[in-house]
Amino acid sequence: MTLNKTDPANQFEWLENTLNSSLRNKEKVYVIAHVPVGYLPYATKTPAMRQYYNEKLVDIFRRYSSVIAGQFYGHTHRDSLMVLSDKNGNPINSVFVAPAVTPVKGVLEKETNNPGVRLFQYKPGDYTLLDMLQYYLNLTEANLKGESNWTLEYTLTQAYGVADLQPKSLHGLAQQLATIDSKQFLKYYHYFFVSYDSSAPCDQRCKTLQICAIMNLDLVSYEDCLKRHL
Numbered sequence: 001m002t003l004n005k006t007d008p009a010n011q012f013e014w015l016e017n018t019l020n021s022s023l024r025n026k027e028k029v030y031v032i033a034h035v036p037v038g039y040l041p042y043a044t045k046t047p048a049m050r051q052y053y054n055e056k057l058v059d060i061f062r063r064y065s066s067v068i069a070g071q072f073y074g075h076t077h078r079d080s081l082m083v084l085s086d087k088n089g090n091p092i093n094s095v096f097v098a099p100a101v102t103p104v105k106g107v108l109e110k111e112t113n114n115p116g117v118r119l120f121q122y123k124p125g126d127y128t129l130l131d132m133l134q135y136y137l138n139l140t141e142a143n144l145k146g147e148s149n150w151t152l153e154y155t156l157t158q159a160y161g162v163a164d165l166q167p168k169s170l171h172g173l174a175q176q177l178a179t180i181d182s183k184q185f186l187k188y189y190h191y192f193f194v195s196y197d198s199s200a201p202c203d204q205r206c207k208t209l210q211i212c213a214i215m216n217l218d219l220v221s222y223e224d225c226l227k228r229h230l
Contacts, residue, residue, distance in 0.1 A: 002050060012056055019064040028069045028127040036073035036097050037061065038082050039222055041192075041213035042109055042206075048075060051219065058084070058218045065092035069127035070120075070165070073097045077104040077113050079134065079191050080210075083171045084217050091167035094129060095217075099194045103139060114139050114194035116153065120165075129165035132156040136194045153195055160184060171215075178211045185210075205230065 002008045022029050037057045040046045047054040061068060061084055071084070071093060077100040084093035099116035115137040121130040136153040156162070160176075162169040177185040189202050189210070202210070212225035 002053075006052070012060065016060055016064075019060070019067055022067045023064060027067065029067055030127060031061070031068055031071040033071075033073055035075045036082075037071070037084075037095065038217035039213045040076065041078070041080055041210045042076075044209060045223070045226070054217075055219060061093060062086055068093055069122075070129045071095040074100060077102065078109075079113075079116060079194055080214070081170060081174075082214050082217060083167055083174055085171070085215070085221075089221075091171035094165050094167050094170050096132070099134075099136075101137075103196075111193050111200045112196055114196045116194040117150075130157075132165060134191070134194075139196070154191060159187065159191075174211070174214045177214065 007013060019029065021027075035048045037049075037054060038047065040048055049057075061071070065084070065086070073095070074097065076097055078097065079099040080097045082095035082097070083091045084095055086092050098118055099113055101115040101117065103112045103115065105112040117135050119133040119135070121132070122128060123130065133155050134153045135150050137148055137150050142148045156165065160173050162173050173184070176182060177188055179185075185202075185207060189200070189207075190198055192210075193200060208226065208229040212222055212229065216222040216225045
């Protein structure tokens with residue numbers, strides 16, 4: 001239904017008008033949507049939406065990054081984060097992809113996930129993101145016992161040793177994840193499946209796809225990342 005349409009249902013026009021209005025009124029906003037911007041971390045050169053739409057969104061979000069206090073998505077059923085940078089590579093927006101309450105796996109995703117829900121802590125005055133508490137249900141245990149026990153999986157600042165959820169903090173974390181033999185990455189990849197299976201393998205190609213998706217949301221920088229590391 002969106003093939004060959006540059007602005008289906010005038011959604012980009014609405015988004016830009018809304019963000020521009022918030023800019024004029026000196027407001028802060030959260031961007032909340034189902035399908036995330038950027039590239040799927042478990043596939044190669046695959047954005048979650050049509051390529052043109054992804055590039056358009058990245059351009060809009062860069063121009064209005066001073067207004068956007070955070071971006072929140074779902075769709076993948078996986079726990080992941082991204083950092084939107086400007087064209088000079090400076091981190092300007094924090095992006096979070098939440099896991100789902102339903103498990104899923106398929107051709108591109110051989111592993112599945114535990115159900116998860118999350119809670120964000122923020123400053124009410126300016127929407128500054130402070131922390132995130134991720135809760136999960138051990139599905140294997142729940143099926144065996146016939147009852148559900150939702151528990152805290154991790155608190156983001158404590159798990160990764162970052163001060164807050166601001167773009168610079170998450171960019172620093174992403175750089176740690178990218179290092180060779182990173183213990184932080186092993187933890188991140190375990191949480192990616194909401195602690196479903198700690199034995200899920202992630203070879204160098206798998207890690208590269210993850211890191212490039214975290215740090216590069218537009219086509220040019222993403223492809224450059226793949227060329228440098230694959």
